[in-house]
Amino acid sequence: MNAPATDTQQRILDAARELIYARSYADVGVAEICESAGVQKGSFYHFFPSKRDLTLAVLDAHYVSFKEHLLDRAFATDVAPLARLERFAKFVYEFQKQVAQAAGRVLGCPVGNLANEMASHDEPIRERIDQIFQKTQVHVAQLLKEASKAGELPGVNIDATAQAMFAYFEGVMMMAKTRNDPEVLRKLLPAIAQIRIPTRR
Numbered sequence: 001m002n003a004p005a006t007d008t009q010q011r012i013l014d015a016a017r018e019l020i021y022a023r024s025y026a027d028v029g030v031a032e033i034c035e036s037a038g039v040q041k042g043s044f045y046h047f048f049p050s051k052r053d054l055t056l057a058v059l060d061a062h063y064v065s066f067k068e069h070l071l072d073r074a075f076a077t078d079v080a081p082l083a084r085l086e087r088f089a090k091f092v093y094e095f096q097k098q099v100a101q102a103a104g105r106v107l108g109c110p111v112g113n114l115a116n117e118m119a120s121h122d123e124p125i126r127e128r129i130d131q132i133f134q135k136t137q138v139h140v141a142q143l144l145k146e147a148s149k150a151g152e153l154p155g156v157n158i159d160a161t162a163q164a165m166f167a168y169f170e171g172v173m174m175m176a177k178t179r180n181d182p183e184v185l186r187k188l189l190p191a192i193a194q195i196r197i198p199t200r201r
Contacts, residue, residue, distance in 0.1 A: 009047040011037040017058050021110045022103060025055060025117050055114070056128050062110045063132045070095065071139055081147035082193050085140075085165070089189035096173075097182040108177030112170045137162045153196070160197035168192055 015037035019028040030051055034044050048054040074088035100106045107113075111132050119126040141162035147153045153161075169192060176184035 006047075008037075008039055008043050012039060012044055012047060012054065013057055013061055016054050017061055017110075020055070020058060021062075021107055021113070025114060052122060052124060055118075055125055059111060059114065059125070059128050059132060063135065066111075066136075067139075071136070075139060075143055080152075081143045081150065082152055084143055085193040086190055089185070089192055092169075092173075092189060093182060093185040096176065096185055100180075100182050106177045106180050106182055109170060109173040112173055113177075115170075116174070133166065137166050140165055155198050157197045157199045161195060164197050165192050165195050168195055 012033060016028070016033050019033060019036060030041065030044055033054070034041050037044075044054075048057065070088065070091050074091050075084045077084075079087065096106060096108075111129055114125065115129045115133075119129060137159075141158050144153060144156070144158045144162055148156065148158060169189070172185060172188045172192075175188070176182055
C-alpha cells in the first residue's frame with residue numbers, strides 16, 4: 001500500500017497533472033512544474049527521481065480520479081448493466097464539457113493523450129498506460145458479464161466486446177479533442193452500449 005503523500009509531494013503531483021493534461025508531456029518541464037507547485041528542484045528530485053517517475057505517478061492519480069468520479073458512479077448497480085454504459089457516456093460528456101468551459105478547449109482523455117504522445121517513446125510509461133487501460137476494461141467486462149447472465153447479450157464475446165467498447169471510447173474522446181467540440185461526445189458516446197463482438201462459432 002502506498003504511503004500517504006506529503007503536502008510538498010502532493011503539490012508537485014497536482015501541478016504536473018494539471019500542466020501535462022492542459023498541454024503535453026514534452027511541453028512541460030521540471031522547472032515549470034516546480035514553479036507552479038511552489039517548490040525547489042531539490043524537493044522535486046527528493047520525491048521523484050525523474051520526470052518519468054513523476055509521470056507514472058500522474059498516470060496512477062488520473063486512474064484513481066477516473067475510477068472514483070466516473071467509473072464507480074456510472075457503474076453503480078442501481079440500474080441495469082447496459083444502462084450503466086449509457087450513464088457513463090452521459091457523465092463523461094458532462095465532465096468534458098465542464099473541463100472545456102474552464103480550459104477554453106476540449107482536453108480529451110488524460111491517459112489517452114499520454115498514450116498518443118509517449119507509448120512509442122518510453123516503455124515504462126507505455127506499460128503503465130496499458131495497465132490502466134486493462135483495468136478499465138475489466139470494469140466494462142464485469143458489467144457485460146452481468147448483462148450476459150441477465151440474457152441481454154446472447155452470443156457475445158465478453159472480453160473482445162469490452163476491448164472494442166474501450167477502443168471506441170478512446171476514439172470518440174480523440175475526435176472530440178481534435179474537433180474541439182464536447183458535443184461530439186454527446187452525439188457519439190452513447191452508442192458504446194450498442195457495440196457487440198459475437199462469439200466465434
